Amino acid sequence: MFQGFPRAVPGLRVGLLGGSFDPPHPGHVHITRQALARFRLDRVWWLVSPGNPLKARGPADLALRMEACRAVMRHPRVEITDIEARLGARYTARTLRSLRARYPGVRFVWLMGADNLAAFHRWDRWAEIARTTPIGVLGRPGAQLRAGLSPMARRFASARLPAGSEGALALRQAPAWAMAGGAMSDHSSTRIRAAGRWPTRGGPAD
Ligand SMILES: Nc1ncnc2c1ncn2[C@@H]1O[C@H](COP(=O)(O)OP(=O)(O)OP(=O)(O)O)[C@@H](O)[C@H]1O
Ligand SMILES: O=C(O)c1ccc[n+]([C@@H]2O[C@H](COP(=O)([O-])O)[C@@H](O)[C@H]2O)c1
Numbered sequence: 083m084f085q086g087f088p089r090a091v092p093g094l095r096v097g098l099l100g101g102s103f104d105p106p107h108p109g110h111v112h113i114t115r116q117a118l119a120r121f122r123l124d125r126v127w128w129l130v131s132p133g134n135p136l137k138a139r140g141p142a143d144l145a146l147r148m149e150a151c152r153a154v155m156r157h158p159r160v161e162i163t164d165i166e167a168r169l170g171a172r173y174t175a176r177t178l179r180s181l182r183a184r185y186p187g188v189r190f191v192w193l194m195g196a197d198n199l200a201a202f203h204r205w206d207r208w209a210e211i212a213r214t215t216p217i218g219v220l221g222r223p224g225a226q227l228r229a230g231l232s233p234m235a236r237r238f239a240s241a242r243l244p245a246g247s248e249g250a251l252a253l254r255q256a257p258a259w260a261m262a263g264g265a266m267s268d269h270s271s272t273r274i275r276a277a278g279r280w281p282t283r284g285g286p287a288d
Contacts, residue, residue: 086163086164086165086168087163087165087168087184088125088127088161088163090125090185090188091187091188092186092187092188093187093188093189094124094125094188094189095121095122095123095124095125095189095191095252095253096123096124096125096126096127096185096188096189096190096191097114097117097118097121097123097125097126097127097190097191097192097193097218097252098126098127098129098177098178098181098190098191098192098193099113099114099117099126099127099128099129099193099194100129100131100166100174100177100192100193100194101128101129101130101131102131102133102134102137102141102147102271103128103130103131103141103147103150103151103271104141104142104147104271104275104280105142105147105150105271105274105275105279105280106128106147106150106151106154106155106271107154107269107270107271107274108154108267108269109195109222109267109268109269109270110128110151110154110155110269111154111155112265112267112269113193113195113220113267114126114128114155114157114160115157116220116262116264117191117193117218117220117262118157118159118160120218120248120249120262120263120264121191121193121218121248121249121251121252121260121262122249122250122251122252123159123191123252124159125159125160125161126159126160126161126193127160127161127162127163127165128151128155128160128161128162128163129163129165129166129177130144130147130148130151130162130163130164130166131166131172132144132164132166132167132172133172134172135172135173135206136201136204136205139282139283140283141283142280142281142282142283144164144167146281148162148164165177165181173205173206173207174192174205174206174211175205175206175207175208175210175211176206178190178192178211178214178215182214189216189252189253190215190216191215191216191217191218191251191252192211192215192216192217192218193217193218193219193220194217194218194219194220195219195220195221195222195225196219196220196221196222196225196226196228196229196261197222197224197225197228197229199217199219199225199229199232199234199235200225200228200229200232201232202232202233202234203232203233203234208234209237212234212237212238212241212256212257212259213256213257214256215256216251216252216254216256216258216259216260217258217259217260218248218251218259218260218262219259219260219261219262220261220262221261221262221263221264221266222266222267223266223267223268229261234259238257238259241256241257241258241259242259242260242261243258243259243260245261245263247260248260248261248262
């Protein structure tokens with residue numbers, strides 16, 4: 083369809099897991115599998131970010147992160163993509179607008195860990211994202227309480243799907259969001275970097 087962009091037909095339920103993946107780890111794999119099952123998704127696309135706009139430190143080289151992602155996440159329904167670099171987008175609201183225009187009829191669900199839900203109100207045009215895209219949240223140790231009390235959770239409280247209805251998330255008109263329950267993983271990129279098992283860059287995101 084477009085070089086470097088995954089294929090998707092109208093009606094396909096596609097979860098978008100944006101991340102720095104600096105580096106990717108088993109926690110990302112865990113939540114991807116959980117999202118496929120709990121939110122009844124047909125696909126998950128990993129959007130390997132050119133650089134989180136809220137993180138001062140730039141991530142490792144994109145090609146290196148893409149390669150590492152392909153090595154840890156092998157699943158027939160999961161695609162590893164550098165779509166945001168191709169679009170020249172690092173703000174999620176912009177990415178979602180572009181994807182909706184390129185893939186009419188595809189049912190996108192934005193995926194994120196509970197730690198990101200807790201800080202979601204600091205994102206560019208966060209309420210627009212919530213009003214236009216269903217959001218699937220995956221549990222993360224230590225973040226559950228903050229996520230539940232967050233400005234996003236409070237402002238869009240009436241749009242939250244009750245436990246047991248998460249499977250309908252992709253079919254719901256936004257605003258709609260759900261939390262997937264179940265086992266959590268405590269893996270984190272910060273911890274891997276701190277252990278010196280991944281190259282780090284000191285400068286700001288480029
Ligand atoms: N163990 C985990 N449990 C739940 N969600 C996770 C987990 N690890 C990462 N995520 C989610 O995956 C997405 C991408 O995460 P990211 O690549 O920043 O990994 P990270 O481990 O959070 O990195 P860092 O420690 O550098 O912040 C985010 O939405 C994040 O909340
Ligand atoms: O759009 C924003 O303002 C924004 C602010 C912070 C994070 N994000 C996105 O959130 C995703 C997770 O980021 P990270 O660094 O926690 O992996 C990734 O796709 C980022 O681009 C987006």
